[in-house]
Amino acid sequence: MKYLIIVFNLLFALNGFSQENDSIISPKLSFVKIKTSAVCDMCKETIEKAMAFEKGVKQSNLNVDSKYLSVWFNPKKTTSENIRFSLTKIGYDADNYPAQNKAYEKLNECCKKDSHK
Numbered sequence: 001m002k003y004l005i006i007v008f009n010l011l012f013a014l015n016g017f018s019q020e021n022d023s024i025i026s027p028k029l030s031f032v033k034i035k036t037s038a039v040c041d042m043c044k045e046t047i048e049k050a051m052a053f054e055k056g057v058k059q060s061n062l063n064v065d066s067k068y069l070s071v072w073f074n075p076k077k078t079t080s081e082n083i084r085f086s087l088t089k090i091g092y093d094a095d096n097y098p099a100q101n102k103a104y105e106k107l108n109e110c111c112k113k114d115s116h117k
């Protein structure tokens, strides 16, 4: 039990770092806006679908023009860092975190950021 508390505190301390961009709406609801590398409507579908399955995420909306993903989540169940990491795992950049290569390579051609340059 003691060990669990230590681990929990450690995680909390680490998270404290990255919560500067989170807006707290209520104890169980936070909001964060994440800059992604999404380029089209298919990206929007892919990302929003992934977010629907993401633990702790209540709702998400990607603005394709601005590339910003708005996410409403339960801060007791997840963190904005987890959400950013999940985005990189499906092939998209998330703020300062680059997309994971393997996932990026699997994206549809039209969804690759480099194909639009």
Ligand SMILES: [Cu+2]
Residues within 6 Å of the ligand: 038, 039, 040, 041, 042, 043, 044, 110, 111, 112
């Ligand atoms: Cu796309």
